Amino acid sequence: MxxxxxxxxxxxxxxxxxxxxxxxxxxxAELDEKxxxxxxxxxxxxxxxxxxxxxxxxxxxxxxxCYEIVLAMEELARGCVGVATSFAASALGIFPVxxxxxxxxxxxxxxDIASGSRWAAFxxxxxxxxxxxxxxxxxxxxxxxxxxxxxxxxxxxxxxxAQIYSIVALTDPNRGARGASIFIVxxxxxxxSYGKKEDKMGIRSSSTxxxxxxxxxxxxxxxxxxxxxxxxxxxxxxxxxxxxxASLGIGLAQAALDEAVIYAKQRVQxxxxxxxxxxxxHMLADMAIQLEAGRALVYAAARHxxxxxxxxxxxxxxxxxxxxDMAMKVTTDAVQVLGGYGYMKEYPVEKMMRDAKIxxxxxxxxxxxxxxxxxxxNKEYS
Amino acid sequence: xxxxxxxxxxxxxxxxxxxxxxxxxxxxxxxxIMNPFDRHALEEAVAIKEQQGGGKVTVIxxxxxxxxxxxxxxxxxxxxxxxxxSDRAFAGADTWATSYTxxxxxxxxxxxxxxxxxxxxIDGDTAQVGPGLACRLRxxxxxxxxxxxxxxxxxxxxxxxxxxxxxxxxxxxxxxxxVVKDINEPRVASLKGKMKAKKAEIRKLSAAxxxxxxxxxxxxxxxxxxxxxxxxxxxxxxxxFSGSVAEQVDQLVECLRxxx
Numbered sequence: 032m033x034x035x036x037x038x039x040x041x042x043x044x045x046x047x048x049x050x051x052x053x054x055x056x057x058x059x060a061e062l063d064e065k066x067x068x069x070x071x072x073x074x075x076x077x078x079x080x081x082x083x084x085x086x087x088x089x090x091x092x093x094x095x096x097c098y099e100i101v102l103a104m105e106e107l108a109r110g111c112v113g114v115a116t117s118f119a120a121s122a123l124g125i126f127p128v129x130x131x132x133x134x135x136x137x138x139x140x141x142x143d144i145a146s147g148s149r150w151a152a153f154x155x156x157x158x159x160x161x162x163x164x165x166x167x168x169x170x171x172x173x174x175x176x177x178x179x180x181x182x183x184x185x186x187x188x189x190x191x192x193a194q195i196y197s198i199v200a201l202t203d204p205n206r207g208a209r210g211a212s213i214f215i216v217x218x219x220x221x222x223x224s225y226g227k228k229e230d231k232m233g234i235r236s237s238s239t240x241x242x243x244x245x246x247x248x249x250x251x252x253x254x255x256x257x258x259x260x261x262x263x264x265x266x267x268x269x270x271x272x273x274x275x276x277a278s279l280g281i282g283l284a285q286a287a288l289d290e291a292v293i294y295a296k297q298r299v300q301x302x303x304x305x306x307x308x309x310x311x312x313h314m315l316a317d318m319a320i321q322l323e324a325g326r327a328l329v330y331a332a333a334r335h336x337x338x339x340x341x342x343x344x345x346x347x348x349x350x351x352x353x354x355x356d357m358a359m360k361v362t363t364d365a366v367q368v369l370g371g372y373g374y375m376k377e378y379p380v381e382k383m384m385r386d387a388k389i390x391x392x393x394x395x396x397x398x399x400x401x402x403x404x405x406x407x408x409n410k411e412y413s
Numbered sequence: 414x415x416x417x418x419x420x421x422x423x424x425x426x427x428x429x430x431x432x433x434x435x436x437x438x439x440x441x442x443x444x445x446i447m448n449p450f451d452r453h454a455l456e457e458a459v460a461i462k463e464q465q466g467g468g469k470v471t472v473i474x475x476x477x478x479x480x481x482x483x484x485x486x487x488x489x490x491x492x493x494x495x496x497x498x499s500d501r502a503f504a505g506a507d508t509w510a511t512s513y514t515x516x517x518x519x520x521x522x523x524x525x526x527x528x529x530x531x532x533x534x535i536d537g538d539t540a541q542v543g544p545g546l547a548c549r550l551r552x553x554x555x556x557x558x559x560x561x562x563x564x565x566x567x568x569x570x571x572x573x574x575x576x577x578x579x580x581x582x583x584x585x586x587x588x589x590x591x592v593v594k595d596i597n598e599p600r601v602a603s604l605k606g607k608m609k610a611k612k613a614e615i616r617k618l619s620a621a622x623x624x625x626x627x628x629x630x631x632x633x634x635x636x637x638x639x640x641x642x643x644x645x646x647x648x649x650x651x652x653x654f655s656g657s658v659a660e661q662v663d664q665l666v667e668c669l670r671x672x673x
């Protein structure tokens with residue numbers, strides 16, 4: 032379907048598509064098998080200026096919004112969701128600065144993010160604070176001219192690879208939702224180190240690691256936004272970032288559909304290509320219908336968010352749920368269309384199915400998203 | 414350093430057809446791309462410029478007006494200027510006439526320290542234009558370069574790919590080299606590069622602009638004539654033996670005996 036992209040949007044799509052074709056697809060199976068971080072691909076992405084698309088022009092960026100990020104991430108995910116996740120996590124990690132940072136902080140960090148010379152990561156999750164983010168235990172205490180952070184962050188995407196970390200920590204543990212703040216911690220800061228690196232089912236090329244803050248001392252100007260507004264910034268960050276995760280589902284499902292159709296045209300059983308059988312045709316048709324519906328919803332949500340409305344959460348959560356549940360279904364069906372071959376590592380769809388699962392879990396499980404949508408509905412009709 | 418890169422617009426190898434009358438490549442309605450080897454030549458030129466911290470990369474192509482597309486692509490990938498050498502009189506040129514035309518254009522454009530070309534174009538596959546251009550310009554040249562080792566204002570040291578290894582050659586500048594794909598990994602054109610390329614002005618040179626002599630260009634200046642184009646006959650049955658070396662030798666001997 033024609034979505035009537037602007038010339039600039041088409042340029043972003045073409046550039047990301049070329050990265051996928053030339054840099055990602057040739058090595059994605061190897062990165063997956065070796066659990067290897069795609070450093071050289073991220074450098075290629077940087078050289079192609081894709082890290083700059085969401086950075087305002089005054090800080091050396093392309094000045095795009097949520098829609099532009101979604102378009103780039105969809106194309107990268109067609110190649111590998113592990114790589115696309117590493118790209119996405121850098122955007123997620125710097126969104127707090129974009130949303131709540133001072134001009135000095137923006138000047139300090141955004142040009143490097145735009146050029147891709149430094150990558151970011153977002154440190155919210157802890158061992159006992161996943162869906163219930165308010166359960167975080169990491170603390171930040173002011174000591175003279177410094178903040179002192181203590182705690183351990185878990186499952187942090189780009190952990191150990193990024194140079195800039197947005198860390199959510201409690202500054203006033205007794206103030207509940209107003210008790211958290213966000214801090215920038217940089218690679219090499221005293222008391223900051225990396226712990227266990229996870230061995231995952233899918234998106235294996237991405238780095239998922241523990242961050243350890245042990246009397247980590249950082250200057251006062253690393254506080255992002257006002258003290259106590261951490262969770263507000265977190266919620267805004269996730270509202271803007273979730274369509275990106277949704278777009279990973281779109282790109283992934285598109286890749287799976289492509290593989291399934293090409294295979295079904297070539298595979299001959301009972302003397303005919305299997306695409307001539309209605310059972311297979313209907314599966315492919317359902318995959319295509321769900322995919323296009325998901326894409327339309329993600330694009331609509333992204334455009335809605337770029338209008339900076341007050342009610343971002345519902346649209347953001349809806350597209351995340353729909354597109355990622357759809358990606359799980361479509362990749363599973365792609366494996367089914369390829370049959371025994373689909374289950375083998377020689378074909379890319381088994382990796383796609385493994386990669387799909389995380390999309391329903393991270394950046395807020397799809398159950399939590401449904402909570403958000405339900406709560407918004409409750410408010411709307413009150 | 415002033416660097417020149419010669420590029421060619423070629424039909425995408427997935428979709429090659431011949432004109433049944435002229436036996437030349439049918440270019441109408443076929444998707445065109447930058448010759449893949451030329452992308453590596455361009456990348457090397459841009460990388461050398463970046464390493465040297467300055468200089469200029471000029472890209473030229475001889476072709477019909479639509480060949481401007483590859484020049485814009487080159488500009489998006491880091492070239493500074495694109496020059497299109499285009500004239501109806503150039504049509505039908507073989508490698509002899511093409512190298513003459515390119516040499517005239519280079520002389521018109523001025524002095525270059527280094528000229529880079531792809532090893533060959535994937536349509537004609539002759540690998541003659543690079544060396545031909547060097548000879549016409551009386552420049553030292555090296556073909557099939559897989560690595561540029563050192564480069565100074567006076568000389569360039571390169572590795573020339575051979576069947577069983579490589580030669581190390583030092584060429585005084587100005588010089589011309591043709592490159593193979595192993596030399597580098599071409600970058601994906603950047604967004605900023607694409608924006609710049611879209612607005613850039615492409616300089617155009619005609620036969621008159623480069624002072625070309627009419628009997629030396631196009632079909633008239635081309636001694637090569639394609640008499641017939643055909644697919645080679647299949648080489649007959651081939652058999653691949655398997656098993657241990659001893660078993661394979663036994664199978665081979667048996668097979669040869671059967672054919673005696």
